[in-house]
Amino acid sequence: xxxxxxxxxxxxxxxxxxxxxxxxxxxxxxxxxxxxxxxxxxxxxxxxxxxxxxxxxxxxxxxxxxxxxxxxxxxxxxxxxxxxxxxxxxxxxxxxxxxxxxxxxxxxxxxxxxxxxxxxxxxxxxxxxxxxxxxxxxxxxxxxxxxxxxxxxxxxxxxxxxxxxxxxxxxxxxxxxxxxxxxxxxxxxxxxxxxxxxxxxxxxxxxxxxxxxxxxxxxxxxxxxxxxxxxxxxxxxxxxxxxxxxxxxxxxxxxxxxxxxxxxxxxxxxxx
Numbered sequence: 001x002x003x004x005x006x007x008x009x010x011x012x013x014x015x016x017x018x019x020x021x022x023x024x025x026x027x028x029x030x031x032x033x034x035x036x037x038x039x040x041x042x043x044x045x046x047x048x049x050x051x052x053x054x055x056x057x058x059x060x061x062x063x064x065x066x067x068x069x070x071x072x073x074x075x076x077x078x079x080x081x082x083x084x085x086x087x088x089x090x091x092x093x094x095x096x097x098x099x100x101x102x103x104x105x106x107x108x109x110x111x112x113x114x115x116x117x118x119x120x121x122x123x124x125x126x127x128x129x130x131x132x133x134x135x136x137x138x139x140x141x142x143x144x145x146x147x148x149x150x151x152x153x154x155x156x157x158x159x160x161x162x163x164x165x166x167x168x169x170x171x172x173x174x175x176x177x178x179x180x181x182x183x184x185x186x187x188x189x190x191x192x193x194x195x196x197x198x199x200x201x202x203x204x205x206x207x208x209x210x211x212x213x214x215x216x217x218x219x220x221x222x223x224x225x226x227x228x229x230x231x232x233x234x235x236x237x238x239x240x241x242x243x244x245x246x247x248x249x250x251x252x253x254x255x256x257x258x259x260x261x262x263x264x265x266x267x268x269x270x271x272x
Contacts, residue, residue, distance in 0.1 A: 025113050029130075052105055055078075077093075077096070077215060079095075087243075092241075094218040096115075099190045099191060100190030100193065114220065124141040140226070144226050155203075166187070166207070171209065171250065191217070192220045195221070198224050199220075199224045210248075218241050229254060234270070235267065
C-alpha cells in the first residue's frame, strides 16, 4: 500500500510539474522572442561560446519560476554556475535558456528554449519551444510526445535517406557503405531542435558530435523516446544525466528500427 501511495504521490507531483514546465517555458520563449533581432550586449564564454543578455534574462526567468515552485529540486543550466547540490537531489531541472545562440544572434529562426526535469539520471518531463517558428514540443514519461498539442512519431523503417539525416558530415559518411558523395539535410544550428526533428518525422536520423552537454540533450532525449524513437551513444547505451560529468560523446537519435541498424553499423565499424 505504501508503494502505491508513493506512486500516486509521484504522479501528482509530475502532473503539477508538467503544468509548471509548460507555463515557464512558454513565458521564457516569449521573453526571448521579444529580444530577438534587437541590439543586445553579447560576449564570449570560454574558448568560443557566445552569450548574450537575452540568454541571461531567459535563464533568470526560468530559474525564478521553476526553483521558487520546487525548492527541493536541483538546478543545472548552461548559464548558471554549477551547484553540485544537484547531485544529491532526486529531481533536477536541466536548462538551456537559448539553444542555438549563434543562430539567435544572427537573426535566424532555428533556436529554442529547452528544459527537462531529470529524475534519477533520466528525463521524465521535457519542453522544447522554438518561438520564431511557433513549435512547442512536449513530452512526459509514458505519455507520448506532442508538437503544438498534436501527437507526433518518429519515422518508421530502417532504410537511410541521407537527405533526411543531419549531423557532422564526416561522421555520417561512415554510414555510406555504397560509396559516392552524399548530400545531408541542411545544417540545423540548434542541437535540441535537430534532435526534435527526429521526433516529428522530419528527419530519419540526427547525430550530435562530441562535447554536447546535459542541457543540450536531456529534453530532446525524452521527446525522441516518447515519439517511439531512440537516442543513445553509438554503442547503444542510454544517456545518463545530472552526473558530475555533464559532457557527452557522439550520439545518435532515430526511430526505433533505424536506430538499431545505425548502432549495429557502428559496433562493427567503430569510430577511431
